[in-house]
Amino acid sequence: MSEERRAARRQVLQVAAKLLEEGGSEAVSTRAVAAAAGITAPALYRMFEDKDGLLGELAAYGFEMYLEEKREALAQTPDDPVADLYLGWDLHVDFGLRHPAFYMLMYGTVRPGRRPPAADEAHALLVRLLGRAAEAGHLRIPVAQATRVIHAATTGATLALIGEEPSQQDLSTSARLRDTIIASVTTDPPASSGSDLASRALTLDAALETALTSGHPGTGTGVPLRATETALLREWLQQLAG
Incomplete structure (x- = not known):
């Protein structure tokens, strides 16, 4: 073009x-x-x-606006992965309430297998935030599961607020749900005694994921294991994480 x-x-x-x-x-x-x-x-x-094509492009346009705002806000925060999860939740809800028609188009008309690339990028941003929390030993469940939980909760909270009259929208409801959900998937850093086995397993699994995805052609991945060994190790770590 x-x-x-x-x-x-x-x-x-x-x-x-x-x-x-x-x-x-x-x-x-x-x-x-x-x-x-x-x-x-x-x-x-x-x-x-046709109109469906236009609305699909508009949804992608909305995700681009959302990502631009979110990246800019997160870039200005201290390097605290758990604090970023709280901020990310608030940014998500705030965007939905400021742009309800866009939000309904972006999240209220989702069809399986038909997400715009910008929607995948928004999803990947949440995965990266949770991956950083896991690497720091702050996650109590696997990244993929935590991603689904937080995505479902933030989307549900935002759609519920959009469905209310503006004068009745109570952000304290979102804040309470945010605190409950994030507390349910995060934890304090593992104790030096090694008592938090699940958290340690998730930390190692996240470190392996980073090493595997950050490797460069010809330089290896930084993981001194064969692919089958790495897959088996990650399966064991997921089992230990519960």
Whole structure:
């Protein structure tokens, strides 16, 4: 796609985003978007095929906005993986309440196997935050399980708040749920006595994951084990983690 066509597409998405914010997904008809963008309906169809295609691109546009805000906020915090989990929760809920129509499009109309790349990137950001917590010995359940728990809880909390009248939205509910959920998946650093076996197993598993994914071609992974041995070790560590 040429730079000119990419810029035109971006401009139409910005126009559609404004209509979405002002009137919800019902306001984003192909006719309304084409008129607001100053283009013909056939030109719009050539860009997005149909309304579903346009809404899919809008969802991706929303994830991009969300990621930009979240990365910027997290970059300004101290290096504390657990504190970042609390901040990440609050940023997620805040974005949903400031952009409810976008949030409903992003998370309320999810279809299996049809997530935009930016949604996968948002998911990967949560996985990285939890991976850092695991490496520091602060996680009590595997990263994949903790990711599912926190994703489900933050999404549910945000959708519940969006469904309330603005005057009735009580952020203390989200804060209580946040504290309960994060406390359920995190723990204090392992004691020197080695009594927290599950946490230590998760810490080693997270370190192995980092070594395996950060290796460079021709230099190895930094794990002096064969692939089958590494897989078996990680299986044992997952069992120890419970």
